[in-house]
Amino acid sequence: MAQTTKKKFSVTKKLPPNPFIHEILEFASKQRTNAKKVEVLKEHRNDALVSILIWNFDETVISMLPEGEVPFNKNDAPIGTDHTSLRKEYRNLYHFVKGGNDGLSKTRRESIFIQLLEGLHPDEAEIICLIKDKALGSKYRITKDVVSQAYPDIEWGGRS
Secondary structure, three states: OOOOOOOOOOOOOOOOOOOOHHHHHHHHHHOOOHHHHHHHHHHOOOHHHHHHHHHHHOOOOOEOOOOOOOOOOOOOOOOOOOOEOHHHHHHHHHHHEOOOOOOOOHHHHHHHHHHHHHHEOHHHHHHHHHHHOOOHHHOOOOOHHHHHHHOOOOOOOOOO
16 A cells, blocks of 8 residues: 655745835735744845835834824825836935925925825825834734844944
8 A cells, every 4th residue: 555645745936027115015924923924025126115114113214294193195095006106215214304404494394295105005104104204014914133133234224
């Protein structure tokens, strides 16, 4: 009688090419171990992701926006249609932190921020609202330690 061996197949979900930042964060957050979270963050590294993680976890990045709820109209267009993404818009985030564009008036800065949010997919807009208050951890189970392991080249501090 021939012995049969069972092979374990691990079904790992893959993200689509060029995923939205919220898809990467959700996928990393759902991983059970920090090692898996690090692996996901490494695999999907991009400048936009690194920028928002630095803004959220680096204590020296100071938001120039008021804390709390942001009054804006969510972009309800179907995904993949009439949205911009954080991958494209992350270059404009410097307007919203101390030392980025200090010449902007408070009113103009907030106006630009609301325009940015209204153009983004609602889940991406939510990420920006969370990081301005350094509250990404309230939605995603990702810590500064996990980010530091995934991206050891990030130098923390000295940004403001």
